[in-house]
Amino acid sequence: MKKVKVGLIFGGKSAEHSVSLMSAAAIYQHLNKERYEPFLIYINRAGEWCLTGNTSFKEEELKKEKFHSFMPWSSEWAAALDADIYFPVLHGPNGEDGRIQGLFELAGKPFVGADSFSSQLAMDKVTAKMLFAQAGLEQAPYLYFTENNLEQIVELTRKKLSFPIFVKPCSMGSSVGIRKVKDDAELLAAVDLAFSYDNKIVIEKAIEMRELEISVMGNDEIMVSSPGELLPSKEFYDYEDKYLKGETQFRIPVRLGDELEARIKKTAHKAYRSLFLNGYARVDLFLEKQSNAVLINEINTIPGFTAISMFPKLWQAQGISFAELLERLIAYGFDYFNQRKENVDEGLGR
Ligand SMILES: Nc1ncnc2c1ncn2[C@@H]1O[C@H](COP(=O)(O)OP(=O)(O)O)[C@@H](O)[C@H]1O
Numbered sequence: 001m002k003k004v005k006v007g008l009i010f011g012g013k014s015a016e017h018s019v020s021l022m023s024a025a026a027i028y029q030h031l032n033k034e035r036y037e038p039f040l041i042y043i044n045r046a047g048e049w050c051l052t053g054n055t056s057f058k059e060e061e062l063k064k065e066k067f068h069s070f071m072p073w074s075s076e077w078a079a080a081l082d083a084d085i086y087f088p089v090l091h092g093p094n095g096e097d098g099r100i101q102g103l104f105e106l107a108g109k110p111f112v113g114a115d116s117f118s119s120q121l122a123m124d125k126v127t128a129k130m131l132f133a134q135a136g137l138e139q140a141p142y143l144y145f146t147e148n149n150l151e152q153i154v155e156l157t158r159k160k161l162s163f164p165i166f167v168k169p170c171s172m173g174s175s176v177g178i179r180k181v182k183d184d185a186e187l188l189a190a191v192d193l194a195f196s197y198d199n200k201i202v203i204e205k206a207i208e209m210r211e212l213e214i215s216v217m218g219n220d221e222i223m224v225s226s227p228g229e230l231l232p233s234k235e236f237y238d239y240e241d242k243y244l245k246g247e248t249q250f251r252i253p254v255r256l257g258d259e260l261e262a263r264i265k266k267t268a269h270k271a272y273r274s275l276f277l278n279g280y281a282r283v284d285l286f287l288e289k290q291s292n293a294v295l296i297n298e299i300n301t302i303p304g305f306t307a308i309s310m311f312p313k314l315w316q317a318q319g320i321s322f323a324e325l326l327e328r329l330i331a332y333g334f335d336y337f338n339q340r341k342e343n344v345d346e347g348l349g350r
C-alpha cells in the first residue's frame with residue numbers, strides 16, 4: 001500500500017514555539033511509519049519557513065537550515081508541496097487561529113484539525129463567548145472593550161462585575177497578557193497590558209472553581225472523552241506554570257460521579273458544536289465550587305500534543321493510543337476535505 005505523505009508543520013511565530021517543537025516531536029515519534037511518511041516543515045520564530053530532514057526537534061539544530069520568507073511554491077520545494085495531508089502542530093497566534101488553515105484551503109489541500117473559520121471563532125474569546133451564550137452555555141460574567149478608555153472601563157467594570165476579576169487580551173493564548181486583578185490600581189495596569197497585545201480585551205469575574213479539560217474529536221459524529229483536572233501550582237494557570245515550572249498537577253481522568261460527568265460531557269459537546277468545529281479540540285471548563293455549575297472557559301483547536309499532554313492522555317485513558325489517535329485525526333482531515341469538496345462540486349453542478 002502506498003504510504004500517506006503527512007506534512008508536519010511546527011515551530012511558529014508564537015509564544016508557544018517551544019511547546020510546538022515538543023508536540024511535533026511526539027507526533028513524529030508516534031506516527032505509524034508503515035502507513036504514513038512524515039516530512040517536516042519548520043517555521044522559525046521570525047515566521048520563516050524551511051523544509052528539513054532534521055528530526056531532533058531542537059531549535060539550535062533547526063536554526064542551521066535555509067529559510068524562506070514563506071512557503072515557496074517552487075520546484076525546490078516540490079516535496080513540501082506534495083503532501084497528501086498537512087498536520088499543523090502550531091499553538092497560538094499564526095498557527096491555531098485559522099491563518100495557516102486558510103492557506104491549505106486556498107491550496108486545495110486536506111489538513112488535520114479545525115477549518116479556518118472555526119479556528120478563528122475559537123481563537124477570538126469575545127466571538128466564542130457570544131456563540132457559547134447563544135448555545136445556552138453558562139460562563140463567567142464578562143465585559144469586552146474595543147477601546148482603551150480607562151474611565152469607561154473602570155465605571156462599567158465596577159457596575160457590572162466585582163473584584164477579583166481577570167483581564168485578558170482577546171486572542172493570545174498561553175495566558176500571555178492575562179492578569180488577575182483585585183483593585184482599581186491593578187485594573188489600570190492590567191488593561192494597558194492586555195491592550196498592548198490586542199485591540200480587543202475581555203474582563204471577567206474570577207470564578208472559584210476546579211479547572212477541567214476534556215478532549216473532543218470528530219466531524220459529523222463526535223466523540224467526547226472523560227474530563228481531566230488540572231491543579232495549578234499558583235493562583236492561576238499562567239504562562240510560567242504552563243511551560244516553565246511544570247509544577248501543575250493533573251488528574252487524568254478525574255472521577256466526579258456519573259451525573260456531573262454527564263453534564264460536563266454534554267457541555268463539551270455543545271461547546272464544540274457551537275463553534276462549528278471539525279477535526280478535534282480540547283474544551284476547557286470551570287466547575288464552580290459552590291454551585292457545581294459547569295462553565296465554559298474556552299476551546300483550543302490545537303492543544304498541547306506532547307506525550308504527557310492532556311489531549312492525548314485523556315484518549316489514552318479511554319483505550320485510544322497516541323498512534324491510533326493520530327490515525328483518527330488524519331482520517332477526520334480527509335473525510336472533512338472530501339465532504340466539503342463534494343458540497344462544492346454539487347453546488348457547482350459538477
Ligand atoms: N474567570 C476566571 N476565573 C478564574 N480563573 C480564570 C478565569 N479566567 C481565566 N482563569 C485562569 O487563567 C488561565 C488562563 O485563562 P484562559 O482564558 O484560559 O486564557 P488562555 O487562552 O491564555 O489559555 C485559566 O487556565 C485559569 O487558570
Ligand SMILES: [Mg+2]
Nearest residue numbers: 174175284298
Ligand atoms: Mg486556556
